[in-house]
Amino acid sequence: MQYRQVAVIGGKGAGPGQFGTSLRGIAVDATGNLYAANDSQITVFDAAGRLRRRWSTSQPAHSVAVAGDGKVYTGQIHQIEIFDGAGKLINTWRDEALLGRVTAIGFVNGDVLAGDATGRAIRRFDLSGKFRNNIGRDNPLNGLLVPNGVVDFGVDAHGIIHATNPGKHRVERYTPAGELLGHIGHFHGTDAAGFGGCCNPTNIAVRDRIYVTEKAGPRAKVYNFSGELEAVIAADVFDANCKNMSVAVDRQGRVYVADTVKLAIFIFEAVAV
């Protein structure tokens, strides 16, 4: 399997569709719209990469996710803000203990998952915001090993949560109740099939496969659910100083990667070989 770059969205700047100082999270909704958590706002592009709308968040946005009903959840420091699809604020969940720095949001079985980088765990809430349980915390280290400062995860079609544990060079599988089912991945400094550096992979998206990004040197890769590397999607296009590159995948299998230094979203498609 090979990938080619098909487009770049955004870039650093003050113009429409550009990002000012940060680009921390991206997500794709069911219709192919692309959402970016940049600066203190959410920016929405259509599937063709055209700017559709943007709105402000009350604090810098660290993550974004779109629920099946179209509500847009944004992770911040100590809170999650929930907007309707037009950007109107619907609700805010505040919790200094459970929502330290929310670097990922997802959904499973009607519940909301929040990756809390401060607590090094995934928090599971019901739709009203009531806390249900932790995921990734029941271990001797009391959490995921994230020296990179980001907790990230994806949820597969069976409701299994795939969380990066970069300090262990693994992607771990959990049930929504928090039971560890297993993992893929291992350290290797030169073989692309492994995860290099001190702590990789940093970010993840899950659909038909497991898509991850790494830092130092930055690259995007795709694995099957057995942990076999299927492709290095891209490496050289990203700024060498990038870390914590958010990744998303749409229904067509297009892969979106957020370069956190260039403040651009690179889009890749698989090509038949």
Added chain:
Amino acid sequence: MSEHFTRRDLLHKAGRGAVLATLGGGAGFLVRKAHGQVVWQVDAARCLNSRLGEVGVAACNLCTTECVVALSAVRAVNEHSRCGRCNICPAYFNITSAVDDRGLPSEKLCPRDAITRRPIGKADPEDPANNFYEYLIDEEKCDGCGKCVMQCKEPLGLGSIVLRIRYNRCVDCNRCAISTACPKDALIQVPVEQGLRNDGVH
């Protein structure tokens, strides 16, 4: 004087003797200096090995080769409060070396074996990744070559290891040889009080 007796040797003997024996360490050296005087220090934001944005380049070892003090008055220092305590530390391991049967890189990075790695708490014998680790730098062995500093900095590491002038070794040249050679002007003069803070002496 022997023809092999270099200026470095002379200054080493004189400097080490005066500073260590007479004043008994870095704090004494600094206390000797009057309020308002300055001392040399490495500016981590300028140093090639620690400044952000310099990736994919070889470590600069001019602090080792240019200092008139034996081994150098510059040492690598791990600021533990910033350290990620990783299982696989790129400043400790040569992370591109072959992987051993424990899943760890088989070679160390430091050419002088100045860094030690030890588990914090009880290590998990089944899974070395299931632990935090403490990385300690032996300043008697370290020569300030900067290799570990280069590997520790962002984005590969967290930048907890930096180069520092140790005042129990520095002979306080008026014209610091490292500052003359440093391509980034990273050797700066700071007030004595700031030097004390940077040296961990309060």
